[in-house]
Amino acid sequence: MRRVIRSGLAVLGLLVVAVGRARAQGGIIQGSSSVQFLDMRPVVTDSVPFAATDSVSTLFRRTPSGVLTNCVAGDPYCYFYKSAPRANLTALMQDLDITAWGIGPGLSVHAQLRGRTAEGDARDLWPQATQSFDVLAAYVEYDRSALLARLGRQWIASGLGMFNFDGASVDVHPMRAIGINLYGGGTLIQGLDRALGAAALSPVEDIPPVDQSFLLGGQVQIRPSADGVMQFQYQREVRNDRGALYSERVAANAEFRFGNASVGGDATRDLATETFNDLTAHVVFNPWHGVGSRFEFRHYSPYFDLWTIWGAFSPVGYNEGTTNLTWSAPGARATFGVSGGYRAYANTYTGVAWLPLRNSGWHVGATGSARATNAWTVQGSYDMDINFGASSTDGDVALRWQPSSRGSLAVHGMAFQNIYEFTVGEGRVLGAGLEGAYQIAPDLRLAGDATLYRHTGKDQPDIADWNQRRVSLRLEWRVGGEPGSGGGGWTVGPVRRP
Numbered sequence: 001m002r003r004v005i006r007s008g009l010a011v012l013g014l015l016v017v018a019v020g021r022a023r024a025q026g027g028i029i030q031g032s033s034s035v036q037f038l039d040m041r042p043v044v045t046d047s048v049p050f051a052a053t054d055s056v057s058t059l060f061r062r063t064p065s066g067v068l069t070n071c072v073a074g075d076p077y078c079y080f081y082k083s084a085p086r087a088n089l090t091a092l093m094q095d096l097d098i099t100a101w102g103i104g105p106g107l108s109v110h111a112q113l114r115g116r117t118a119e120g121d122a123r124d125l126w127p128q129a130t131q132s133f134d135v136l137a138a139y140v141e142y143d144r145s146a147l148l149a150r151l152g153r154q155w156i157a158s159g160l161g162m163f164n165f166d167g168a169s170v171d172v173h174p175m176r177a178i179g180i181n182l183y184g185g186g187t188l189i190q191g192l193d194r195a196l197g198a199a200a201l202s203p204v205e206d207i208p209p210v211d212q213s214f215l216l217g218g219q220v221q222i223r224p225s226a227d228g229v230m231q232f233q234y235q236r237e238v239r240n241d242r243g244a245l246y247s248e249r250v251a252a253n254a255e256f257r258f259g260n261a262s263v264g265g266d267a268t269r270d271l272a273t274e275t276f277n278d279l280t281a282h283v284v285f286n287p288w289h290g291v292g293s294r295f296e297f298r299h300y301s302p303y304f305d306l307w308t309i310w311g312a313f314s315p316v317g318y319n320e321g322t323t324n325l326t327w328s329a330p331g332a333r334a335t336f337g338v339s340g341g342y343r344a345y346a347n348t349y350t351g352v353a354w355l356p357l358r359n360s361g362w363h364v365g366a367t368g369s370a371r372a373t374n375a376w377t378v379q380g381s382y383d384m385d386i387n388f389g390a391s392s393t394d395g396d397v398a399l400r401w402q403p404s405s406r407g408s409l410a411v412h413g414m415a416f417q418n419i420y421e422f423t424v425g426e427g428r429v430l431g432a433g434l435e436g437a438y439q440i441a442p443d444l445r446l447a448g449d450a451t452l453y454r455h456t457g458k459d460q461p462d463i464a465d466w467n468q469r470r471v472s473l474r475l476e477w478r479v480g481g482e483p484g485s486g487g488g489g490w491t492v493g494p495v496r497r498p
Contacts, residue, residue, distance in 0.1 A: 027100040034474040036091045041083035041465045042122060050076050067463055081423075083465040087121035091129070106144040112136035134193045137164065146173040153193075156183055158219060158233050159251030159266055164188045165215055166195075177223045184216040187237055187246075196246075196307075209307040211239050213246045228256040237305070247305050248272050261285045270303055273311070277303040287328060294324045316346035318361075336368045345388050361387030375403045390420040407438040412451075427457040429466045443478030 053061035053069055061071050061078055069078035094115040101108035114136055118129040128134075139152030148171040156163045167185010174180065187196045194200040201208035217235035224230070231253050237246035248271040255264035265281040282296040301317030304310045322341035329335070343361040350357060365383040372378065382395040394416035402408035414431045417424055433451030440446055448471075455466035 026102055027098070029099075029479065030097040031477045032093075032095040032474060033477070034093050034095075034472065036093075036472040037088070037470065038091075038122070038125070039086065039088040039469040040122070041086050041467070042125060043081050043464070044084045045079055046082045047077040047079050050078055053078050080463070082463040089118050089120035089122040089126055091118040091123075091126045092116065106142050108141045108143070109139075110141060111138045113138075128192070131192075131194075136193055147171070153188075156181075156217070158235075159231065159253050159268060160233060160235055160249055161190070163190065163215065163235075164193060167214070179221040181219040181221075183218070185214060187213045187215050205308065207309055209239070209246070211241060211243075213237050213239050213307075227258070228254070230254040244307070245272060246307050249277075249303075260288055268303075272306055275301055275303075277301050277317075287326070290328045290330070292326045292328075296322045298322075316348050318343045318345045320344075332371075334368075334370045337366065339363075339365045343387065358388050361385070363387075375401055377402070390418070392416065392418045392420075405439070407436070409436040410434070424455060424464065424466055425457075427455055427466075430454050430456060433470075445476040446474070447476070448473040 048063055048067070048069060050061070050071060053063055053071065056062050056068065061069050063069060067080055069080045071078040096111070096113040098111040098113070099108060103109065112135075114134045115132060116126075116128065116134075117132055118126040123129050135153060137153050137155060139150045139154045142149045150169045151167075153164065153166050154169060156165070156169070165183070165185040165188050167183065169181065169183035171179060171181045188194060189196055189200055192200055195212045196209060197212045198208040198210065215235060215237045217233065219231060219233045221229065221231045231251075233251040235250075236248045238244070239246060249268060250271060251266070251268045253264065253266040255262060262284045263282070264284075266278060267276065267280075268278040269276050276299065278301075279299040280296060281298075282294060285293045298320045299317065300320065302315040304315075320341055320343040322339065324337065324339040326337040327335065341363050343363075345359045345361070347359070348357065363383065363385040365381065367379075367381040369377060369379040377400045378398070379400065380395070380397040382393075384393045385391060394414065396412060396414035398410050398412035400408060400410040411434055412432070415428055417428050419425065431451055431453040433449060435447075435449035437445065437447035450471045451469075453466060453468040453470075455464070457464075
């Protein structure tokens with residue numbers, strides 16, 4: 001923990017000194033300090049000799065105690081999942097979002113920093129527990145009328161997803177209705193904030209890339225009218241020595257409004273494999289007399305970078321249609337919504353004639369809320385998802401008390417069932433908990449929750465224990481005031497300044 005604090009203070013100190021020497025006119029710092037506690041029994045793999053099992057089907061066999069196992073022809077052992085001894089972890093995380101402006105005409109400095117640590121028997125369950133400090137973003141920005149340029153570690157959000165990289169980006173507006181964004185730099189792994197390469201991926205990839213890569217891309221946004229927008233993007237990733245192509249993709253999306261309705265669509269294509277990974281079209285009818293709806297049709301095919309072997313297994317995609325209907329009473333004192341969809345998978349050319357594999361799926365759901373008084377609200381939802389090889393059902397309900405805008409308190413309950421490899425089978429997981437938040441001061445907010453989960457089994461061996469206890473506490477802080485508000489100097493909060 002001391003190393004996390006030292007690293008965070010060091011980076012923060014350097015930024016403050018740099019901005020101070022540049023005589024910055026203002027700055028913003030937002031912080032979120034959180035601690036989470038988790039007590040559970042992790043799921044691990046176990047085995048049993050093949051000879052100690054009885055046949056159930058071609059792939060599955062059962063032990064004398066009723067445990068269903070997965071067996072492979074010729075393997076002397078069959079495998080199954082079970083719960084390990086109880087373990088716990090305490091995870092601490094500190095986020096800092098820093099902005100300083102006034103260094104020069106149109107110049108500002110931005111940084112998003114994260115420190116983390118975890119203690120306990122199950123600390124490895126916390127994502128990146130050993131990565132104690134991350135720089136999510138750190139760049140210098142120049143913003144002047146029709147030009148915006150950034151240099152450093154930054155994010156690009158687009159139809160191809162969210163990418164962060166170490167490099168430069170430029171936004172220009174040659175015409176009022178046209179915007180152009182060009183970007184490029186060293187690729188960073190999504191969610192890890194580390195350079196693409198064997199050092200970062202070898203723990204999870206048997207054949208990681210041998211070298212890092214850089215990406216180049218551009219986006220064009222066109223607004224033909226106030227009721228429409230179109231965007232086109234091209235992006236290419238190449239190995240640093242230019243000896244291999246890691247990816248080459250394009251994306252396009254559009255949205256147009258016609259009176260009380262809007263239509264739009266998205267498309268992404270992998271140029272390397274000549275595959276459309278995503279084709280989506282939707283129609284949205286805005287609320288009329290409290291009733292609104294959305295209809296969507298989608299074709300999806302999984303995408304993999306060329307450096308990974310997973311794309312060689314020809315994963316199949318699906319076609320899907322979904323709909324969502326909502327109703328809201330006057331004043332939004334009551335709301336209700338229903339959703340549903342059907343999904344058809346492409347042919348996998350697997351299975352046997354007398355036992356065909358399922359090639360379709362569907363889901364239904366409902367949500368609702370009612371405000372009995374200005375302070376009391378009841379909310380609930382239910383979802384059922386039946387798909388190829390897996391299914392899940394879950395529901396939750398909450399009673400919330402919010403006497404003022406400064407604070408709220410809620411009691412909630414939930415239940416879910418998953419049928420897959422990590423499964424609760426015919427059992428259910430039931431949960432109940434409390435959550436609350438309080439605005440201590442205009443620049444200080446405290447939020448927390450505590451939940452208890454209990455696994456109830458039915459007609460199955462007692463090998464999996466999903467009982468858990470979870471507690472979290474988060475402090476969100478802000479210091480100072482906006483320029484011109486009398487606070488002066490450095491301010492704190494999620495405010496972006498040119």
